[in-house]
Each structure stands twice: as structure tokens, then as C-alpha cells.
Amino acid sequence: MDVLDHAEQYLLLHGRLIDRLRFEAMFRGGPRERVLDALRGYQNADGGFGNALEPDLRGAGSQPEPVEVAFWILDEIDAFDSPMVTAACDYLASITTSDGGVPWVLPSVMDTPRAPWWQTDDDPPGDLVPTAALAALLHEHGVDHPWLAPATEFCWSRIAALKEPGAYQAGAVVTFLDRVPDRERAEAELARVRDDLLAAVSFDLAASGHVHFPLDFAPAPLRLPLFPQDVLDTHLDALLAAQTEEGGWTANWAMWTPLLEHEWGGHITMERLKTLRAYGRLPA
Incomplete structure (x- = not known):
């Protein structure tokens, strides 16, 4: 077989x-x-996604991360022309913090069944996860929505301040730099933060536990020269x-x-x- x-x-x-x-x-x-x-069936009336589309978030209510899951599915079937995208962007605009990013998770998660690592405070800041991937996919598919420009600037500013990112942040940065239209700026930023990104990657095939390997950062061939x-x-x-x-x-x-x-x-x-x-x- x-x-x-x-x-x-x-x-x-x-x-x-x-x-x-x-x-x-x-x-x-x-x-x-x-x-x-x-x-x-996973999208809510507010335009966000929930209902365990991200399996560790069991609640029905919308959260930022399931929007990313939905966007990757829409990407794989080339369906960014779906009305679900505009509705999701409207939802993102409704939860965006003053700096232009969306939080990793909203406080409403605390009232729902969830994996123990989904924790937050009462006023979470914007985060590269999932803002960077959301912005990257919207750019990739040429979506024009008012949410995108400030979210893009948020990503640039956070990447400029990046220090010792964890694996999830590093992956978000790679996704953003690989797809954002300003290629000259993306390549310059990669050259500056490349070593920090690679420090979050496990190259040891025998490594155990929740580690992240090169293909987690490059699930498809990258434009960026990151891995030989x-x-x-x-x-x-x-x-x-x-x-x-x-x-x-x-x-x-x-x-x-x-x-x-x-x-x-x-x-x-x-x-x-x-x-x-x-x-x-x-x-x-």
C-alpha cells in the first residue's frame, strides 16, 4: 500500500x-x-472561528488561532475568494489591540474546555502568533482589507525587536518574511534575524518531546534561503x-x-x- x-x-x-x-x-x-x-460549520456569526477547529480549543467561541487554521485550509484549496475571508478579517479587526496585532488567545478562553497551555491575562497584547501568518496569507492571496496594513506594520515592528524567539514565534516570522510583498525588506530582515530563527529549530532527528524540525518551518519550499x-x-x-x-x-x-x-x-x-x-x- x-x-x-x-x-x-x-x-x-x-x-x-x-x-x-x-x-x-x-x-x-x-x-x-x-x-x-x-x-x-466552524465559523461563528462574528466572523471568527471556534468549535474545536483548533482541536485543543474545545469551546464554541471565536479565537484568533482557529482563524489561522481556517486560512491555511483556504490556502490549500485556493479559496481566498470565499466570503468567509472578509468575515474573518472583520472579526480580526474587532479584536485587534492598539498596536495593530491580534492576541495569541483571548481571555474568553478561560471559561471553556481547553488544553492547559492555553492561558492568558485579562488584557493580552498583540502577538506575532498568529498575526504574522494571518497577514502573510492575506498578502499571498492579494486580499485587500483595512485590517491588513496595520497588522503588517505590527509584524515589521515586532520582528525589528525580535530577541531569542521561541519556535512558534520563529515559525510565524518565517511565514511572514516568506510571503510579504516587500521582498527587499524581507530579505534584509532575514539576514539580520536568521541565526535567532535557526536557534529555535531542532536538527537532531532523534530529539524527543515537543521540538520543531526544519519541515515545521518550511512545510513547502521557501523563497527564503533558510535551509540547505x-x-x-x-x-x-x-x-x-x-x-x-x-x-x-x-x-x-x-x-x-x-x-x-x-x-x-x-x-x-x-x-x-x-x-x-x-x-x-x-x-x-
Whole structure:
């Protein structure tokens, strides 16, 4: 059984409907409209997304991070023309802090079931996570919305002040610099912060725990000169080898309630398949 057939079996047995439909759209010629139909079920009346689209956030209410999850799904099926995007941008504008960014998580999370690491204070500041990825994807798809310009300036200012970023912040910076239209400025900033970004990457394939490898920062080939091809090839070989006997890929962080093993498993399986396809590692 090849990689795709094996993954399909895993998703059929364990994946959420949205991840099964994503697989059908990407690899079996299924309609993207089915993915959009499923994604709408996670969007709220305020334009934000919730309802466990990000599996560790179990509450129904909107949060910034599930908007990023939704945007990546819309990116993979080239559906940024969906009305869901404008509604989501309106939501982002409603929760933006005075400096132009959106918080990592809103205080309303404290009243909902969630993973223990989703914590915040009563007045959280804007954060590169998820502001940078949201802005990057809007730029990538040419979306014009009033939220984008101040969010972009927020990202530039935070990158200018960047010191010893964690893995999630580093990944957000890479996503932003890889897609923002001002290529000269992006390349100059990369040259300045490259060593700080690479310090957040684990190159040791034997590393355990919640570490982040090169392909987590470069799930598709980058415009930025961040990783040499031999490093990417080594990690792509390891990624193929990590497919489980069930056909999926697993998370390297704690599952705090049993349901999440397969909710995350289906999502991660789709992300790993996307990476393998982007680098030409899936059968034709």
C-alpha cells in the first residue's frame, strides 16, 4: 500500500469530516466546495472561528488561532475568494489591540474546555502568533482589507525587536518574511534575524518531546534561503519513515483528552501529506 492509500485508510477510520474532505479535494479530485461547506460549520456569526477547529480549543467561541487554521485550509484549496475571508478579517479587526496585532488567545478562553497551555491575562497584547501568518496569507492571496496594513506594520515592528524567539514565534516570522510583498525588506530582515530563527529549530532527528524540525518551518519550499537542500532531504526521508502502521502521523506533544489523538492525527496527517507533495515526495 503506498503512502497516500495508507493515509486515506487512516483518515477514513479516524479523521474528522473536514480532514477527510480535504484529502478528497487534494488527492482524489474531490470538490473544494465540500471542504468549504465543512469549514463554514466552524465559523461563528462574528466572523471568527471556534468549535474545536483548533482541536485543543474545545469551546464554541471565536479565537484568533482557529482563524489561522481556517486560512491555511483556504490556502490549500485556493479559496481566498470565499466570503468567509472578509468575515474573518472583520472579526480580526474587532479584536485587534492598539498596536495593530491580534492576541495569541483571548481571555474568553478561560471559561471553556481547553488544553492547559492555553492561558492568558485579562488584557493580552498583540502577538506575532498568529498575526504574522494571518497577514502573510492575506498578502499571498492579494486580499485587500483595512485590517491588513496595520497588522503588517505590527509584524515589521515586532520582528525589528525580535530577541531569542521561541519556535512558534520563529515559525510565524518565517511565514511572514516568506510571503510579504516587500521582498527587499524581507530579505534584509532575514539576514539580520536568521541565526535567532535557526536557534529555535531542532536538527537532531532523534530529539524527543515537543521540538520543531526544519519541515515545521518550511512545510513547502521557501523563497527564503533558510535551509540547505541536503538538510531538507534528510528530514523528508525521516518524515516518510514516520508514517505509522495505521497510516497516519502523530503529534509530539501531550494529548490531554483521549479524543484528541485522532483529531490531531487527522490534521497532522494532512499537513504531512501536503509537505511531501510540495517537495515531490508522493507517487505521481
